Amino acid sequence: MPPMNRNSPALSSDSASVQDYVKAIYASTEWRDQPVTSSQLAVRLGVANSSVSGMVRKLVDLGLAVHEPYSAIELTAEGHRLALAMVRRHRLLETFLVQELGYAWDEVHDEAELLEHTVSDTFIERLANKLGHPERDPHGDPIPAADGTVDVPEANQLGRLDPGHTGHIIRISDANPDLLRFLSAERISLDSRVEVMGHRPFGGPLVVRIGSAEHLRELDLGDEAAAALWVANDTPHENCLLRT
Amino acid sequence: MPPMNRNSPALSSDSASVQDYVKAIYASTEWRDQPVTSSQLAVRLGVANSSVSGMVRKLVDLGLAVHEPYSAIELTAEGHRLALAMVRRHRLLETFLVQELGYAWDEVHDEAELLEHTVSDTFIERLANKLGHPERDPHGDPIPAADGTVDVPEANQLGRLDPGHTGHIIRISDANPDLLRFLSAERISLDSRVEVMGHRPFGGPLVVRIGSAEHLRELDLGDEAAAALWVANDTPHENCLLRT
DNA sequence: TCCCTTTTTTCGGCATACCTAAATTTACGA
């Protein structure tokens, strides 16, 4: 049974699975450039390693990925295009769910994950139009343009910055809905200002001063929160402050 | 691979196929009460007869349909509930596509057909809310309420009315997009007034006077158009005018 | 260098929904 997308030049070669695999491969290189291994994909997609082997062979046959047996998996130009098309779909849908249907931050991911395979190109472009062609989604992830161009801002995970660094939050990973709810409750959002203070003794939580442009308050953040918040430099030349 | 609906009590038992079959069975009884046969289902769903036999067995196993071999297929109460839930989804989605995304009449059916299997109950209820809980879709089909109640208006196909009958159009079948475009071009829409004049000689087209409350103009309609337009009586007691 | 652990691939199987072709049952006219 192939109920798949009609009307989708960029998405011509696909079952939902192909799309998911390509997107997962792309995701592991979007914010830091690490080629992905078979087992990492299996974890991310929640399937067995053997399933990944099988599907990766198919991706290679379709010309979407390159893969030497027993080594990392990478996308072809074609695969990269497909991944960006899917990411565009996903992020426009998330934006729609939040702006038009009143979804909360932490609710949109799963819904968009399903819808992105189903809607037509026409739907997506009309939606983009209605939303005014937004450039980032509710989590701060950049939305690729219809022509496949993306601008991924320079940013680092908060937890990887040294004390003294200042910046503002431009991305919040949506991997963990609980964390998103916590951040909501603490009124931490995109564009919040943040200053890194340092760790509490004995490897304790990271202390930051965080809030709106006017009101910064001190807050302790656990490792997961520190990893989920991505910060753009206020002082882009002081990269020396970045812990490597 | 079962990527199906989470979060859907009324829709718990389903692949997309089950939903489609149940909806198709329901559809054949919505406007006139005719139980559907195996081969009719096959035509409607675009599959082979043998596929219908197989899936109907499954529907029976799931408690969604009743079926004596070699006879007509009917829904159980449970199947009827599922069908109404799917119809609600479909019609709300069509309404959304037209009202919010600027789709034309004739474009919405296929898109809704895919989306209805994918969106969550949460999505549907928030959408209903945003749309103001509409009672009919862009084609005039009634939208079942969330609790499963529907009000299917009394109506007859225009082609089945005798000369002299007057009424207004409350439903336009969306089965043929070309026909919808024709009707659009002729500015025939929901709530248009119509008077049946009669057939041109030798079984020619049906002549009607049709238009808005003020301006009626004469128009010839072919059999397909006359079958697609459903008319509510202005004079509900004169059923004698209905050709049987 | 060798071995043992970890990673990855291969192999056989399951489930779904579809198809074609071959039975079977029904229904209607002679």
Add this chain to the structure above:
DNA sequence: TCGTAAATTTAGGTATGCCGAAAAAAGGGA
């Protein structure tokens, strides 16, 4: 009543994507 044509079901087979188990390759420590 019979017999054939039409409708329907069964039987056997395809494709997809998943799994677990077993085989194969890679990699690091002694």
